[in-house]
Amino acid sequence: MVEPTGQSGWAAALRTARQWPVGNGHARYRQRPHRRTQRTNRQRSAGRRDQCTRSRQSHRPTTVTIFAEALLAWFDRHGRHDLPWQHPRDAYRVWLSEIMLQQTQVVTVIPYFQRFIERLPALGDLAAADEDTVLALWSGLGYYRRARFLHKAAQLCIERHGGELPREFDALAALPGIGRSTAGAILAQAHGLRFPILDGNVKRVLTRFHGIAGHPGEREVEKQLWQRADAHTPARRTADYTQAIMDLGATVCVRTRPQCPACPMHGECVAHRDDLTGQLPTPKPGKAIPTRSTVMLILRDDEGRVLLQRRGAQGVWSGLWSLPEAENADHAWREAQRNAHIDDAQSLTPFIHVFSHYRLHIQPLLFDRAAPALAIGDNDDRRWFALAELSALGLPAPVRSLLTALPEPIEP
DNA sequence: AAACCGGGGCG
């Protein structure tokens, strides 16, 4: 993990927060110097660095509030305030929107949300609906399992919680399809309670802002992200803040080509400072894939023709023309002798070809001056080809490059 | 053609 800026950086944050120019979308913030009204629990328990800053400049706002304040100021001007689940912003509507948004972008969700809420306007309607109705309203969104969870959870609310979504975090997160982040989003958005969220947008914003490397799926990384998410979440305007950080991730701090100049936090963003937005968040590591190895036989006759065979219908490169293969050098010699009279071989530089599910270590063996065995003639699946003919054949890319870069035959 | 993503489920 890359550590965020030191103390001088925090001082800079304070300056930055106060000096955004008019016309850059931050005028409102600039015109309203920060006055700390109350200290939240979070501010009280803020980290060491924070305390250093405060002890030196105890009248200044903490960086915790800087992040939230800057974001809220941005949200007031540039955030989305007209989303259908914001008016009214009740728990049922927030919940439905959160589940839909887990799998689909806002613009796609809106018409589905409206149709759903029109047909099943309250939690009781959802609980009472039959599953076919729910799935029909969901159809086109995909991930139908989540619609079933939604339906099931509504019925559980009737059974356990008097027909309402519970306001207690644990009870909420115990419902199917609602985990820590969705429970937090519902409590924050619908009830203004101070709970953090950590969806994909927030993960992107936080890994960049704090320069947190490592795939967010890793336990340690995710733990850090929740800590940061919690630390930044303000006690006041929590609902707006939650919407704001999601909006920022969705519209400014996007995965490719983020719009850093439009970001209210770019002055303190580690990824922006160190030009790491392209590397953060760290992409999912390609899962460990096995390495297999093969020997590819290049049998070349006096006229420069090479022996190719068509691959079977199964496995990789099915139906393509390719070189004969063997599992090791011994087998390669035996296979070569079956096909031709040969007297020497040279190992060419081995290389690795990567497939989605394994990597293939290829050892090319060149047998020059091969005299085709008469017993095994050309047929539909096996032929000696002149190099000039190769361009008309379907060849695997590594085989093609191998054959086009063959060394000149050594004269006897 | 891969990345994406909160939560469920499995080991």
Place this chain on the structure above:
DNA sequence: CGCCCAGGTTT
């Protein structure tokens, strides 16, 4: 309790 996967769509 922690790791892995499902499931359509987007980049």
